[in-house]
Amino acid sequence: MSAFALKATVREGNGKGAARRLRRQGQVPAVLYGVGEPTHLALNLRELSRITHSHGGDHAVLDLDVAGLGKRLAVICDRQLDNVTGVVLHCDLLEVQKGHQIRVTVGIEIVGETPLGVREQGILQQQLHEVAIDCLPDAIPEAILVDAAHLKVGDSLHVGDVKLPKGVSIHAAADTTICTVLAPKLKDTETTAAPAEGAVPAEGETPAA
């Protein structure tokens, strides 16, 4: 995956006041660390969102052009999002060096034909949505692709079954389940166990059935 170009500036003030002033100007406070001393940066929110919303962009290598510091390579290590709006509040950037292995979290995508079990009314449940991988910065895949076409009802796909791109190793146990085809429900559970209206269990006791 090619590196995304992103401009950044070194920010002066620290703390919530300065951070809020930056956010009001359409910028995102960020910190760059990993090589040498940590540097406080300000990124353009629109440019950052464009990168993170692109396919595989949230773990892509960023070609940072920091005003006054020059060019740096970094990956997004962590992001703090607003829980209601989803806007990026803060960004942690991990500086990387060419030729040095890094650990990044990459999404898992199920590709291929509809699994056999799903054709028999089963439900494909993905349990693992992302996984940490070790690889070189220029070999980060957009996503780990897994083919679940052969799964029958009750079958599971595990981390050990995944065919990885060259130079990539998964940092997870081989028996970790990625997805399962669940058996179809015979009868819909329309209502869960319904206690009588207004029935309140006594304090510290289990109510009578």
Next chain:
Amino acid sequence: MLSPKKVRHRKMFKGRMRGEATRGAALSFGDYGIKALSCGWLSSRQIEAARIAMTRHVKRGAKVWIRVFPDKPITKKAAETRMGKGKGTPEYWVAVVRPGRILFEMGGGDRELTMGALERAAAKLPIPVQIVTREGMS
């Protein structure tokens, strides 16, 4: 309908709903979900109505997760009762919801069907909500 099996205290103070959700604010199980945009109480009946709306629309073609649980008892005084004489009797259960909270999640179904189900479920809820997707939250 959902209600606790065991409680320590039968009656509870009304409480205040300040701030935003800090936990349960991200999709954890499915690919699609309903996110609360304001605070409020969701009664066990409303949660159940939303669940039924979803499961009936997808006809067992997807999996549903309920991410809130009504564990707060709400009391009510009997009709035509004078004020005083103590707190009323527990009437129903609610889940306290703050903005940002994921209320329901769905996965395993195709996109159009799941979105339709979530829209129907959203219509059963007393607070403004938003349908969110896993790729939209990244």
